[in-house]
Amino acid sequence: GAGVSQSPRYKVAKRGQDVALRCDPISGHVSLFWYQQALGQGPEFLTYFQNEAQLDKSGLPSDRFFAERPEGSVSTLKIQRTQQEDSAVYLCASSSPGGQPQYFGPGTRLTVT
Amino acid sequence: DQQVKQNSPSLSVQEGRISILNCDYTNSMFDYFLWYKKYPAEGPTFLISISSIKDKNEDGRFTVFLNKSAKHLSLHIVPSQPGDSAVYFCAASRIGQGGSEKLVFGKGTKLTVNP
Numbered sequence: 270g271a272g273v274s275q276s277p278r279y280k281v282a283k284r285g286q287d288v289a290l291r292c293d294p295i296s297g298h299v300s301l302f303w304y305q306q307a308l309g310q311g312p313e314f315l316t317y318f319q320n321e322a323q324l325d326k327s328g329l330p331s332d333r334f335f336a337e338r339p340e341g342s343v344s345t346l347k348i349q350r351t352q353q354e355d356s357a358v359y360l361c362a363s364s365s366p367g368g369q370p371q372y373f374g375p376g377t378r379l380t381v382t
Numbered sequence: 383d384q385q386v387k388q389n390s391p392s393l394s395v396q397e398g399r400i401s402i403l404n405c406d407y408t409n410s411m412f413d414y415f416l417w418y419k420k421y422p423a424e425g426p427t428f429l430i431s432i433s434s435i436k437d438k439n440e441d442g443r444f445t446v447f448l449n450k451s452a453k454h455l456s457l458h459i460v461p462s463q464p465g466d467s468a469v470y471f472c473a474a475s476r477i478g479q480g481g482s483e484k485l486v487f488g489k490g491t492k493l494t495v496n497p
Binding site: 275309311312360364373376 | 428
């Protein structure tokens with residue numbers, strides 16, 4: 270079946286611009302996670318949804334980061350007023366009830382210039 | 383403070399030999415561990431996992447060993463193949479938190495299998 274998809278795959282933004290990154294999870298997966306991966310590092314947790322409820326946003330680095338999943342399927346991660354330190358790969362993962370394992374999408378590489 | 387550590391940034395082995403990738407963790411509340419493989423420009427791909435109630439899990443060429451007292455796990459790949467060349471991430475989680483079962487990752491080990 271289809272895996273997790275993300276779009277766009279690459280995004281270049283000027284500092285100060287807003288960006289929106291999309292994630293389509295595996296059909297039927299109620300759990301959805303966002304991670305940020307800086308160069309040379311492992312992915313770091315940003316936020317977690319169970320269906321449409323955002324149950325954990327403890328990893329969001331600032332109030333410029335906002336995520337939503339209004340209908341419990343597709344999710345959008347929005348970054349307002351992007352800064353250079355936001356440059357990273359943003360990974361989305363989904364899992365079935367029970368939580369593990371998580372299946373990852375290909376990621377969106379964000380470059381802020 | 384890093385809760386999951388992969389102290390070897392890279393590892394090189396000959397095709398057909400065993401690859402052993404190591405991972406240490408500090409948080410004793412972790413009770414589920416996973417290994418992911420990552421190729422460039424792709425997302426991490428799930429390989430194998432182990433629950434803290436076990437000390438070994440095997441899937442084909444891949445075996446994960448867990449030593450809870452030492453807070454150490456390892457991934458064995460036998461025999462290693464050139465297609466195994468990738469970055470391997472160790473990840474840990476707490477099952478049944480009643481909420482987020484977020485993964486905590488190490489920094490990864492780049493495995494190169496030479497023909």
